[in-house]
Amino acid sequence: MCARILIIDDDQDFTEATQLLLQANGYQVTTAASGQEGFSKVKHDSPDLILLDMMMSYKTEGADIAKAIAADAASKEIPIVMITGAHKEMDFPFELRPQDKALPVRAVLEKPVKPESLLKIVEKCIKLNSQDHVKTVNQLEHLAAKWKGKKGNLVMILHEIQNHYGYVPRNVSFELSRILEVPMASIYEVLTFYNYFKLEAPGKHTISVCMGTACYLKGAPQILSELKRILHVEEEQTTQDKLFHLQVVRCLGCCGLAPVITIGSKVYGKVKTKEVMDILSLYVKEGSKNNE
Numbered sequence: 053m054c055a056r057i058l059i060i061d062d063d064q065d066f067t068e069a070t071q072l073l074l075q076a077n078g079y080q081v082t083t084a085a086s087g088q089e090g091f092s093k094v095k096h097d098s099p100d101l102i103l104l105d106m107m108m109s110y111k112t113e114g115a116d117i118a119k120a121i122a123a124d125a126a127s128k129e130i131p132i133v134m135i136t137g138a139h140k141e142m143d144f145p146f147e148l149r150p151q152d153k154a155l156p157v158r159a160v161l162e163k164p165v166k167p168e169s170l171l172k173i174v175e176k177c178i179k180l181n182s183q184d185h186v187k188t189v190n191q192l193e194h195l196a197a198k199w200k201g202k203k204g205n206l207v208m209i210l211h212e213i214q215n216h217y218g219y220v221p222r223n224v225s226f227e228l229s230r231i232l233e234v235p236m237a238s239i240y241e242v243l244t245f246y247n248y249f250k251l252e253a254p255g256k257h258t259i260s261v262c263m264g265t266a267c268y269l270k271g272a273p274q275i276l277s278e279l280k281r282i283l284h285v286e287e288e289q290t291t292q293d294k295l296f297h298l299q300v301v302r303c304l305g306c307c308g309l310a311p312v313i314t315i316g317s318k319v320y321g322k323v324k325t326k327e328v329m330d331i332l333s334l335y336v337k338e339g340s341k342n343n344e
């Protein structure tokens with residue numbers, strides 16, 4: 053199956069030319085001429101990649117659509133490439149660059165877009181691996197057959213997927229939706245109802261912050277805020293570099309050391325807010341040493 057790309061852009065000439073280019077390179081392309089139409093196509097079609105224009109009916113419509121897509125559990129993992137004819141002098145309330153907090157996109161391309169640059173970025177974002185894809189589909193078909201006609205089969209299949217991957221990847225949910233003929237929305241209803249299911253790949257190190265009574269009274273909320281501030285994540289989220297996953301737990305059984313956090317199997321007791329950065333640095337340094 054070829055990768056599916058959605059172009060959201062009100063510039064008809066650009067949309068048509070880009071659609072032809074991508075189709076000629078083996079991609080399946082759909083288009084939307086407005087942010088609203090694009091957003092509903094994202095929900096309905098669950099594309100593998102979105103090319104999104106920044107300026108449509110107003111200057112920052114693309115940014116608003118990108119944020120709405122990133123805020124929805126069913127679409128947050130879909131990579132977005134922002135395409136814009138706007139240059140710095142347009143005075144945006146944020147910088148037009150990827151990873152900007154106000155702009156949840158993988159890349160920014162300025163019009164006129166060179167075909168080779170576009171194809172390079174598209175390929176990088178999609179990272180099509182047809183062998184992996186076929187393997188995934190085979191595994192899902194096997195699971196669907198195993199649980200066919202059994203009560204609660206969707207939940208059981210999702211459990212098996214999570215045990216296999218450590219989380220439930222969006223593209224796997226999409227294939228499951230196709231095989232079981234169950235809408236994606238129903239799958240995400242189940243995934244978001246049960247805390248057990250994770251929608252993001254787990255980080256290399258899981259940080260658990262104890263919010264049991266003793267830890268809470270000794271400053272755990274401040275430790276949690278500091279971790280969120282430094283890592284730019286909320287609870288149950290993984291940092292962009294996949295190094296840390298942050299979670300909150302109830303009593304870790306060592307209340308005498310309150311406030312307590314654990315990173316992997318290592319326990320840190322009587323933690324002070326000002327020590328949080330140094331503790332995290334140990335893991336960041338360890339990661340960079342391993343990469344050397």
Ligand code: FES
Pocket residue numbers: 262263264265266267268302303304305306307308310312
């Ligand atoms: S309350 Fe935190 S370890 Fe018990």
